[in-house]
Amino acid sequence: xxxxxxxxxxxxxxxxxxxxxxxxxxxxxxxxxxxxxxxxxxxxxxxxxxxxxxxxxxxxxxxxxxxxxxxxxxxxxxxxxxxxxxxxxxxxxxxxxxxxxxxxxxxxxxxxxxxxxxxxxxxxxxxxxxxxxxxxxxxxxxxxxxxxxxxxxxxxxxx
Amino acid sequence: xxxxxxxxxxxxxxxxxxxxxxxxxxxxxxxxxxxxxxxxxxxxxxxxxxxxxxxxxxxxxxxxxxxxxxxxxxxxxxxxxxxxxxxxxxxxxxxxxxxxxxxxxxxxxxxxxxxxxxxxxxxxxxxxxxxxxxxxxxxxxxxxxxxxxxxxxxxxxxx
Numbered sequence: 001x002x003x004x005x006x007x008x009x010x011x012x013x014x015x016x017x018x019x020x021x022x023x024x025x026x027x028x029x030x031x032x033x034x035x036x037x038x039x040x041x042x043x044x045x046x047x048x049x050x051x052x053x054x055x056x057x058x059x060x061x062x063x064x065x066x067x068x069x070x071x072x073x074x075x076x077x078x079x080x081x082x083x084x085x086x087x088x089x090x091x092x093x094x095x096x097x098x099x100x101x102x103x104x105x106x107x108x109x110x111x112x113x114x115x116x117x118x119x120x121x122x123x124x125x126x127x128x129x130x131x132x133x134x135x136x137x138x139x140x141x142x143x144x145x146x147x148x149x150x151x152x153x154x155x156x157x158x159x
Numbered sequence: 160x161x162x163x164x165x166x167x168x169x170x171x172x173x174x175x176x177x178x179x180x181x182x183x184x185x186x187x188x189x190x191x192x193x194x195x196x197x198x199x200x201x202x203x204x205x206x207x208x209x210x211x212x213x214x215x216x217x218x219x220x221x222x223x224x225x226x227x228x229x230x231x232x233x234x235x236x237x238x239x240x241x242x243x244x245x246x247x248x249x250x251x252x253x254x255x256x257x258x259x260x261x262x263x264x265x266x267x268x269x270x271x272x273x274x275x276x277x278x279x280x281x282x283x284x285x286x287x288x289x290x291x292x293x294x295x296x297x298x299x300x301x302x303x304x305x306x307x308x309x310x311x312x313x314x315x316x317x318x
Contacts, residue, residue, distance in 0.1 A: 035229055080209070083245070083247045085244060
């Protein structure tokens with residue numbers, strides 16, 4: 001099975017990613033482009049902030065989550081993310097942290113408007129090496145149903 | 160006034176960013192690193208998907224929002240984002256789109272645990288050149304109160 005379709009994603013099915021090593025260079029590189037606040041790009045300045053040192057940008061952490069979801073094999077047949085909800089930034093992520101992404105299907109239903117798709121709802125979290133939750137959120141996405149046998153739809157985002 | 164503190168951010172205060180021109184190169188560059196799905200990185204493949212062409216990654220669009228919030232002058236004295244909520248991906252963003260970010264303060268209150276800070280809650284949206292909402296969300300953040308006169312706190316993220 002090279003793709004997981006709507007029918008294959010079972011309630012409470014869990015995915016746990018590989019480990020992601022967060023470096024100071026990556027924190028700074030990302031933030032210089034997308035979120036150049038001093039506590040994301042200036043290690044010396046960051047020492048005297050509430051964080052006590054350099055921390056990753058929230059949008060960087062979310063990008064890491066979505067990247068690790070995308071690395072899942074077999075791929076899930078996502079058509080599109082519809083929304084993200086309840087994103088909480090719970091523990092700062094720092095240079096040297098080893099992050100792991102997990103998600104779990106918490107509900108699913110058929111799409112009313114698209115008979116070829118279903119709607120899945122996952123609870124997701126990014127954990128650090130102390131098993132502390134760095135970031136938690138929920139995501140709702142449209143996924144393909146399994147195509148009629150032997151036919152591969154070109155509408156799939158999965159390939 | 161070089162910084163907006165908790166006291167300065169008034170209910171229903173609005174911010175509207177500069178225009179942000181989204182290019183095909185930027186969509187592909189971002190997605191190759193963070194979200195390498197074919198409808199984000201392969202213009203030919205994308206033509207045959209539900210989107211009918213290349214579209215920006217959701218995490219890319221969120222990064223654009225946070226970048227444009229950060230460009231506001233005077234800066235807001237954010238200490239940290241506490242959470243994002245109700246993120247909806249409403250209209251795909253495509254090469255050539257001209258995006259504008261807006262947010263509005265919808266509620267504020269004093270922090271119970273930190274007498275030097277307040278909690279602010281904004282409704283935010285990213286609009287395209289047709290004034291369609293590309294992305295909407297709400298954000299809750301901790302912001303500094305105005306320091307006692309003449310004293311600049313080193314805890315500020317704003318500089």
